[in-house]
Amino acid sequence: MPLRRPTIFLARSTLGLGLWALASSPGLAAEAPAVPVPPPLPPERPSELKPAQPAEQKPAPTSEPAMPTPPVRPAELTTPAKDPAPEAQKPEIPTPPPTPPERPAELSGEAALALKVAPPDDTACRARLRRLGVAFEPLPAIAEGQCTAPLPLKVTKLADDIALPGGATLTCQVAESFARWATEVQVVADRTLKHPLTGLDLGGTYVCRGQNHDVDAKLSEHAFAAAVDVMGFAFAGHPSIAVKAMPAGSEEEEFLTSVRGKACGFFRTVLGPGSNAAHANHFHLDDRERNAGHRLCE
């Protein structure tokens, strides 16, 4: 019976078409009893593909991820918390500056003023100058910034009419040392040159300047009318002798060496040729005091 199978297939197809015609025709649907067609259920999804059930409502993530908590600082590095309240309530009382220690009486008030104004008493020194035969006259006090001389003298002649062309502006103390040294120079001139000293050529006495004309250096003794630069010596009947390096063994060298050595008995500072380049052509004489009575006699 080879023909039965196609028949069954045809009958199945016809039934299917008829059902489709019933469902899609509204006219027929009203007359025919409604055959409920349940919607096909979707196949069960495998469990591993099922969406996880939200266990609980999580908070929405914030825009910034949470920062890790910083480690606790050790107590000794922690600034003590300020209590702003008492600070703000503090009244503004200015702290008075510390009281300076009492000044000694002699440096206070009128005593200090007198100390500053009253120059040292030169009466005795001036009397000694006159006895030495020095011609001088007082000058007004010098005050040029740090260059000062409260009682300068204009010295015009030394003993035995030794001339000082242009004069010398000196303190009485230095003028006295200078005059005493000049009497020694006179003795040396008589002994070595056999001619009397008649004058001293000076390079400068009072000059407001630093040492060696250096503006940054410590003030020279010249700035206090306390130094003399001697450039040369004049004699009667003998050529003048300028201060400079002289040929060894010459009478000029003997004279200069001798008077230079004598100067060290009257001045704490004696510089000249050989000391340094700045003193190659003159003797610098001053009486600056140094620590422990040190002298600079070169």
Ligand SMILES: [Zn+2]
């Ligand atoms: Zn000098």
